[in-house]
Amino acid sequence: METRIKDLNIKSYYKITKLILIAVIIMSIILGILIGSYFYYRKMVIETEKNDILNLVSTVSSQLELYLDRKDYYLKEVINKSQFKSQFNELLQGEENVPLMEVLYDIQSKENISIELINKEGNLLKVYTSDREYEYRRGMDIDKAIKYQDDVYYVDTKYSGTINIIHPVLIEGDSQGFVRMKIDSDYIYETYLEDYKINQKGYISVKDRYGRILLHPSNIGYGEEVVKARKRQYPNYDWSELEEIVNKQMNRESGVGEYHSIWPGEDKRVKKISGYSPCIIGDTFLIVNLSTDYKEVISSVRNITEITVIISVLMIITGIIMIVYIYTVESKKNKLLVESIYHNELQEKNALLMHQSKFAAMGEMLATIAHQLKQPLNALKLALYNIEDYYYLKENDEEYLNTLFKSNYKFIDKMAETIDDFKFFFKPQNKNGEFNVYNAIMFSIDLNIDRINNFEINIDIQGDKDITTIGESNIFSQVILNLINNSIDALSDIEGDRYLKILVHEEEKNIVIELEDNGGGIKEDIKDKLFEPYVTTKENHGTGLGLYISKIILKEKFNGDLFIENTEGGVKERIILIKEDGDATRK
Incomplete structure (x- = not known):
């Protein structure tokens, strides 16, 4: 035993090390993918914004160009x-x-x-x-x-x-x-340019072909080359990025660039994105420029940054939890083995329980068959005695003899019908077959009709007789038969009138079958344990499996459920069947 425990500890140690290493590798890969995805997303956001800026400034430039062309055209028309x-x-x-x-x-x-x-x-x-x-x-x-x-x-x-x-x-x-x-x-600025913005700080400016400022929201440096104006205003800053962009603009290029500059009214150097496009007028052109704040462009990425950090922290915490969990699980290996053995034994017991319930149901059916056959067998025996007397007494009444034969045939047919009913009850059926709920209930009642009559129980079945559902009708009848047997057993112990009321009806999404008797209520000490195996209200007989198996059948076979409650003087059992596709079939 000690050697086995030692081996288990060694295996557990190596397994813990292996799992921790795998967890670290997986977390590293996920974190790498997460961070890579963040930078990729950030790049895509910036590229998308740049394309939007370029499209917008190109649109503005085209509109302005169209306006100036129209002005030129009208002037020429008048002059000519x-x-x-x-x-x-x-x-x-x-x-x-x-x-x-x-x-x-x-x-x-x-x-x-x-x-x-x-x-x-x-x-x-x-x-x-x-x-x-x-x-x-x-x-x-x-x-x-x-x-x-x-x-x-x-x-x-x-x-x-x-x-x-x-x-x-x-x-x-x-x-x-x-x-x-x-x-x-x-x-021009008020009509065509002022309202175009990408974000709060964005603005449009216009320069001539030589980079001299024509329109700018700062109202500073009009007529001056923009690079010279900025160098004059802020001589300590590096303006090479702006100079490169302006050179491209003066070459009549369209594009988007990043550079550092100053927002109007502020002295803080910030990063900007500039989109620019030429506006042709005759043999010269204007430079339409849209500038926007780089930080505002990537503001949506900031939220992603925070989320990325949070997810990364959560990943690390999750990794630590996983490592602790792995250690805890492996350190309790022996306990898990014991629980595993216990679980296997429990499964075996459940399997035996299912077999036991089947045999119990079969035993009840055999008892019912014996009871059902006893009456016609006794009648058949009596008729055979009468035939024997007819023979030995040498009676000469052919009509009486035919009557005896017909009654014998009737008794034999009754026994054959009983055997066919029970044969149908245990015969496997199509799981997706359609059956009539009312007929299945009547079939269960017919199987127990002798016991019902013997105890003078008044059966009152009401409701819709045309409701059908999907499943195995004999399995459903087994559930009904079990509930009816429980009611008969309870009613057999009371004096006075005995009744069993059955109601079949449908709600918006369910088919409901209610069985209510006046056989006395269920004791409070076992009321909450009714659907546990081996719990029975029958002191001297009963397996305690009927309600347990019935609930399992309804859940697994019919997507339904079974509920039981005490009423005044008895018990009400309520079966709920979920309608197929939200609607019951009616025929």
Whole structure:
């Protein structure tokens, strides 16, 4: 014994070591997968946000480009009309009004700072503007238009903060002057850019093709190259990341980049994500830029970070618990072995119990068969005596003899019917077969009809006779037969009227069979143990297995249950059968 215990301890030690090692490896793998998944998810979130930023800034750029193209188109349409050319020519001759251009300005007055009519020398002829402080400034764009006698598109970031579109006025093929439309950049920002954000701190800014600021929520550095402006504002910071992105922007590229910068109104250096896309206007372009806070982008990942940490801690705690559990289990190996042996013995006893219950049921059936056959056998014996007397007394009454024979045949048929009933009772049936609940109950009553009549028990069966269910009808009849036998045994001990009421009905999801007798209640000391094996209310007879087996049959064979309660003067047994697919079959 000691050697065996020692061997078990050694095996237990190696097993503990092996299991702990396996647990550590598994936890390490899971933690590795968890952390790897976190970084992968974090990367995917950032990439998704970058794509969203790029899609958004590209959409804004396209809308702005479409708007500027439309403005350019309308201006060209007006300039090319012969009516306008005639009016412009009159303006050159001293007239003061150009009605067609005045109409165009009135329609677009909120969008434009001014519409200027200029002669071919660059002098102002007429201006349409609502700016009371308006002052004409010739500018580089007019000089370029005069030099090349062609369309000019110019972004004025330094002085007026406008987008200028200049077209020559051609009369009979010669340029007689120019029309300059100065589009208000503030209107563009309020209408097309201001509402676009990715998160709280995100904003859209616009630069010209040289990286000079046209629109920015900080209102600082207008007309100045953005990199130079930032270096001037914060000379101690490294602006190489921003410079690289701006160079790509000036090369008319679209993309997304990460860099460190300052939020407007703050002095703290933070990481940003910038999406940018060019907006083409004539022979130049604007740079539309959407900047957003890197931390806000990955804010959803922070929750995942916390969850990852929590899960990791839980994994470690779980691992420790597993190790302690393994140690505890293995250290109690002997106890587990004893429990295992006990469990095996219990299973064997349960198997014997099932066999015993089957034999007990068979014994009861045989007793019932004997009782059922006794009456027709006695009657048959008496009829044979009468035939014997008829023979020895040499009676000559053929009608009387035929009556005796017919009664004998009747008794024999009755015995054959009884044997067929019990043969059906024990014959295996289709587990998925459909049977009538009322008929199965009547079959159980018929098997016990002699005992019922002998004790003068009044059977009252009521309810729906057409309800059917799925299962083996003889197994169900065995349960009913057992309950009826219990009632008969209880009723046999009382004086006066005896009754057994049976009610069959259905509820929304169940089929219910209730059996109620007036045979006295169940003692309180065994009421809670009724469904345990070897518990019986019959002092001198009974195996104590009937209710135990009946409940098992209903649970395992019919997905049902059995409940028993005391009533005034008796007992009510309630069988619950779950309907197939939530509905009973009716025929």
